Amino acid sequence: SEAVPWLEAAFAGGVLQERSAGNWDMEKIAKNPNQRFFKTHAFKSDLPRGKAKGVKVIYIARNPKDVVVSLFHHAKSKPIFNFRGEFLDMLGFFKEGTCENGSWFKHVLEWWHMSQKDPQHVMFLKYEDLLEDCAEGVQSIASFIGTKVTPEIVQKVVEQSNIKSMQQNKKNAVVIQLNHFRKGGAGGWRDYFTVRQSNGFDQLYREKMGGSGLSFDFGEGE
Secondary structure: OOOOEEEEHHEEEEEEEHHHOOOOOOHHHHHHOOOOOOOOOOHHHHHOOOOOOOOOEEEOOOOHHHHHHHHHOOOHHHHHHHOOHHHHHHHHHHHHOOOOOOOOOHHHHHHHHHHHHHHHHHHEEEEEHHHHHHHHHHHHHHOOOOOOOOOHHHHHHHHOOOHHHHOOHHHHHHHHOOOOOOOOEEEEEHHHHOOOHHHHHHHHHHHHHHOOOOOOOOOOOO
16 A cells, blocks of 8 residues: 555545555645556546546456456445445446446446557556466566566566465555455356346346447356
8 A cells, every 4th residue: 555555545534545545645645756656446537637648557457247246245344335235236236336436337448448549558457367367467567667577577576466475465464354355366256146147247248348349258268
């Protein structure tokens, strides 16, 4: 959180700021003359200074079925959400676009179209591709932001980016207690969706994503 603060947390203040933005607040961020890195869940239209010269965005999207499962556990494990529902409830919220951060479809497509329009400043990556070849992802990110890396650095990043390593990293103690690094991987949605739920979701997916040119790996080659 100190190296790469969550932008919304820096604005929110309180416990969320302390946990997810470290010592950063909006005033300190604005005054910092150095190159800065943030993480955010913002829509493109909501991102502060999103049109400022030189701003680069690395957007990472995950297949929506696994996202539903992740959001379900995310909300269940954090008292602040006061969520006591079942998976079916979360699936309904997701399809309605009323989960945390709003509609997945709107969010992903907004950034996808922006990456197609301005690839020099917006890089669109898929979580599943990073699982498949993390080293290639690290190298492409380094190239995008203009940072030279050695094979040794790439390997170190790869090793420290897997779920087991993040779970064991003492610097992540606070978020580990909140079940923030639960499982990872692709295709775990099959343990939650019924056949009927999956088919219904597929129909919604086709309606929302049709014609976009964007597709996802839903695990096991799907």
